[in-house]
Each structure stands twice: as C-alpha cells, then as structure tokens.
Amino acid sequence: MSKRKMKNAHLPVGECITQVQKIFRERLCHQQLPDRPEGVEAQHKHVLELLKRTAVHGESNSVLIVGPRGAGKTMLLKCVLRDLQEEKEVQQNLLQVHLNGLLQTDDRIALKEITRQLHLENVVGDKVFGSFAENLAFLLEALKKGDRSSSRPVLFVLDEFDLFAHHKNQTLLYNLFDISQSAQAPIAVVGLTCRLDVLELLEKRVKSRFSHRQIHLLSNLTFPQYLERLRTQLTLPDDFPDDGFAQDWNASVKTLCEDKSVEDVLQRHFNSSKDFRSMHMLLMLCLSRVSAAKPAIKPADLLEASRLCFTDAVANMLHGLSILELCLIIAMKHLNDVYEGEPFNFQMVHNEFKKFLQRKSNSMYNFDPPVIMKAFEHLQQLELIRPVDSAAAKTQREYQLMRLMLDHSQIMEALQKYPQCPTDVKQWAMSAFG
Structure with a gap:
C-alpha cells in the first residue's frame, strides 16, 4: 500500500488511540530531543564549537554550564552531542564519560566508573597505583592510538558538578583540570550545576587550573510560549496513519488550549515551575484518561490531572x-x-x-x-x-x-x-x- 493510501486509511478508533499513546510516550516520557534547542541558540553554538575543537583538533577545554533546574542544561548538552556525532570527522573518535555527583560520591567510585565507561577494566587488571593522578594518567595513556603518537579525545561530563567539590581534596577535579590545561591528553571537562557560586567551592589550586569559562542558562520563558509549547507537545505529527483522526485530535487540542479554565490551571503550573518535565507529567496524566470511548482530552481531564499533581502527599x-x-x-x-x-x-x-x-x-x-x-x-x-x-x-x-x-x-x-x-x-x- 502506498504512503498516501496508508495516510488516508481510516483505522479503528482503538488502533488510533494505541498509536497516539505510543507517540506521546516517546515524546514525553523519553524526553525526546528537539530538532534545535529554542531560546539557547547562542549557548548551543558556543558549546558545539568548544567540543568540536577537542574532538577534531585535540584541543583541551573546560567549561561550566550553570542554570536553575529545568532550564535545559542537560537538553542543551545532549543536542550538542547529537549534532557532534553527525560531523564526519568526529564520528567514532570522541569518547564520553558521564559522571554524576549524586552517584559517584567519592573519587574511588568515580575512578571505577571512568574505567568501566572507557572499557579499560582488562587493561587495569590487578595493577596497584601510588596515587589517583597516576591511575588516571595510566587510563588516558591506554587510549593512545596504534602509533602511540596521539590519544583519542575524551569528554568528561560532570552532572551535579558542585557535589564533586565536596570530595576529599577535590582530587578528581584537580586532576581533570590539570590534564585539560597541560598537553598530556586531549580532554574536555563539562560541568553542569545549579549553583551560581560554584567557583567559590573550589580550592585555590583547582580554581587556578580551571578555564573560568561559564555558560549561563536562564529561563526567560513567557506564559504564551509555555502555552504554545504545550500545544505543540500535544499535536499529532503530519505522518499520523489516520489523517481524519489526526485533524480531529489537533482541532480538539487547539480548543482545549483556548479554554479559560484550562488556561487558569496552566497559569498556576507555570507560576510554580517553568520546568518542562513537570508539564510532561501533567500531560501524561491527561493522556492516561484517553480511551476509545473518549478519544480526546477534555478540560475536566486536565483539571483532574492538575489536582493530582498538586496533591498534598502528607x-x-x-x-x-x-x-x-x-x-x-x-x-x-x-x-x-x-x-x-x-x-x-x-x-x-x-x-x-x-x-x-x-x-x-x-x-x-x-x-x-x-x-x-x-x-x-x-x-x-x-x-x-x-x-x-x-x-x-x-x-x-x-x-x-x-x-x-x-x-x-x-x-x-x-x-x-x-x-x-x-x-x-x-x-x-x-x-x-x-
């Protein structure tokens, strides 16, 4: 069957609802990345150029991405890494190590995780190292290419960066920044944090080895933009199998967003949190009430979902x-x-x-x-x-x-x-x- 015929096919309502649930689960639960990040184009370009210099030219860098929760720090970095992988000269060359301050609570755990993510467990074996620096240097040395002249570039992403500053002597940060400043191996260190005063937490020796490059993300989202984002999140794509159902669904979403009671509820959510993740949770609660008998989201569904979101747990x-x-x-x-x-x-x-x-x-x-x-x-x-x-x-x-x-x-x-x-x-x- 041709694509045109498929698109104009009239599927049973139950089948359409199954497709709708699948599309929105992918979009809302799996945090599907946008084609291009909105409102942070300049920051996206800055981080992309920075990491490209490491991946292509072997130039070491360090940078902090600072912003409140929900401002889009992780989304920005994921978009950059996706765009970076599309570059021909970068593909299969840049290694990535993702650490989180909530999980890697001390340097020993962090080092084990670095070894695991770089797949160097067999290389390290039962070797005993005198210091953390010696161990890290050995890991990076093991990444040298066959001719031993150049090492593969490594990107270290430190989520909840401020928590790494609480490690004893800040050994991990000191060694990563020290390597990024010297020409030992091409590495990029990207820290993500909510704390504006994060540099005050760093020891003098660590601070002196950091590039002091900071990229700030501030949420300047307005309510009309928030409303438009909600509408686009609920809109079915053009390639939905049943064209008639998609048109009816999208028309009902437009009507929903223009409803005064819905607008009041969304204004309350917007005032309490501009984080899109809380919006996605609200929408998933609405979508769970959609069925073959009720194949559209009604204002009452959104009001009930909002009540559940604001329920007092105690x-x-x-x-x-x-x-x-x-x-x-x-x-x-x-x-x-x-x-x-x-x-x-x-x-x-x-x-x-x-x-x-x-x-x-x-x-x-x-x-x-x-x-x-x-x-x-x-x-x-x-x-x-x-x-x-x-x-x-x-x-x-x-x-x-x-x-x-x-x-x-x-x-x-x-x-x-x-x-x-x-x-x-x-x-x-x-x-x-x-």
Whole structure:
C-alpha cells in the first residue's frame, strides 16, 4: 500500500488511540530531543564549537554550564552531542564519560566508573597505583592510538558538578583540570550545576587550573510560549496513519488550549515551575484518561490531572491510617489549639483521647494502653510527629516531647476524604476544643 493510501486509511478508533499513546510516550516520557534547542541558540553554538575543537583538533577545554533546574542544561548538552556525532570527522573518535555527583560520591567510585565507561577494566587488571593522578594518567595513556603518537579525545561530563567539590581534596577535579590545561591528553571537562557560586567551592589550586569559562542558562520563558509549547507537545505529527483522526485530535487540542479554565490551571503550573518535565507529567496524566470511548482530552481531564499533581502527599498518608491513629492525630490537634503549638507527650495525648471516650458510650474505641502506644510510635515512624530534640531518646517513652508535623487544614481536608470516617470522630475534630 502506498504512503498516501496508508495516510488516508481510516483505522479503528482503538488502533488510533494505541498509536497516539505510543507517540506521546516517546515524546514525553523519553524526553525526546528537539530538532534545535529554542531560546539557547547562542549557548548551543558556543558549546558545539568548544567540543568540536577537542574532538577534531585535540584541543583541551573546560567549561561550566550553570542554570536553575529545568532550564535545559542537560537538553542543551545532549543536542550538542547529537549534532557532534553527525560531523564526519568526529564520528567514532570522541569518547564520553558521564559522571554524576549524586552517584559517584567519592573519587574511588568515580575512578571505577571512568574505567568501566572507557572499557579499560582488562587493561587495569590487578595493577596497584601510588596515587589517583597516576591511575588516571595510566587510563588516558591506554587510549593512545596504534602509533602511540596521539590519544583519542575524551569528554568528561560532570552532572551535579558542585557535589564533586565536596570530595576529599577535590582530587578528581584537580586532576581533570590539570590534564585539560597541560598537553598530556586531549580532554574536555563539562560541568553542569545549579549553583551560581560554584567557583567559590573550589580550592585555590583547582580554581587556578580551571578555564573560568561559564555558560549561563536562564529561563526567560513567557506564559504564551509555555502555552504554545504545550500545544505543540500535544499535536499529532503530519505522518499520523489516520489523517481524519489526526485533524480531529489537533482541532480538539487547539480548543482545549483556548479554554479559560484550562488556561487558569496552566497559569498556576507555570507560576510554580517553568520546568518542562513537570508539564510532561501533567500531560501524561491527561493522556492516561484517553480511551476509545473518549478519544480526546477534555478540560475536566486536565483539571483532574492538575489536582493530582498538586496533591498534598502528607495529607494523603492520613487516608491510610487506622481509626485509632486518626483519633490520636485529632487529640494532638486539640492539644495544639489549647496550648498554642507547644510540644506534647504521649501521656497528654492519651488523656485527651480518654476525655473523648468518656463522652462516648461506644466501646469500639476502647483500646489497651500498649495498643495506643504502638499506634503513637507508628505515627512517629511515618514522620507525622517527631521528637523536639535528640536528647529526648533518654527520656521515658511516655514523656518524650513531640511536635505534630501537620497543620489544621491538612487534618480537616484528610477527614473529609477519609473512607467511612465515623461521624462522632468528625464532630470531635470539628469541635473548638477536645
């Protein structure tokens, strides 16, 4: 069948929805790279030229890409590396080592990871090195080409760069910057960080070997651009198999983006975070509600997805508590109201709970003290309450001073949503004092 016939074919709605889910999972979950990065063209050109000089001419460089979370630092670097691999003279020549400050927490782990990513485990074998510098120099020496005159260029990407500054003596950074400054081997060191004061964290000897080249990414995204990005993310491509379905879908997306209630929700998301990843999460929650019976995203889907995104995780935990644990939380709330936020202990909570029981002849809330103590300890494990200070551990358990980590509104909201919450417990919570 020709492409034109395929494109104009009328597929069953279920098949179209499957295709839609596949396209958007690829686009939103796998962080598909844009054809060209928007708004950071100058920075893209700068980093590309810098790495090309290392890959083609063997010129060593070091650079820091600085910007807030979600500004597009990783996306920028990935676009540069993709474009770099398309250059004929670069293909199969540039080696890459990706390290992350959250994973490689000390120099020994970092060195093992460098060895693994360069596939030099067999070369290193059981060799014993006198120092970190000696080990790194040996690894780079092993990358020399057959004629031993020139070494293959290596790109070191250090994500969460500021965390590497906390390594002992900053040995890894010192050696990488030292090699990039001398002519030992062609390497490029690219650091990604959110901290603007990152250079202040570097030791004097490390700072003196760094090129002091910094590229700043600042999010200057406006709300209309954010809205347009959302529309393009939800638009089906021209090569979608069913042309009629694609046109209907794209028309519904256009209508959705013009809806006032949707605009208000998106404005709230935009104000809280300009990070596209949070937008992608919102869109995936909307798409999960699309089905053959409802083959379009409605404003109600986006409102529900937004509600899920902004759900209070701590208040959600209250829905899973037992009635006894919920009663203890209410007793603590009343103690907070009476004593204006002063700390409390188990004995005070138990007494408050007993006052409630005395007003109710219902025996369903009669628990033994050890059971109540167990429930109290469970609330501490969930971090809904916590000790006032660490010295409290020496105090008898019943008299350790605690603080409630929930506010009044969180407790009341959770009570409204608690499944089959007894009426008398709700009334007790709503009463002015216990």
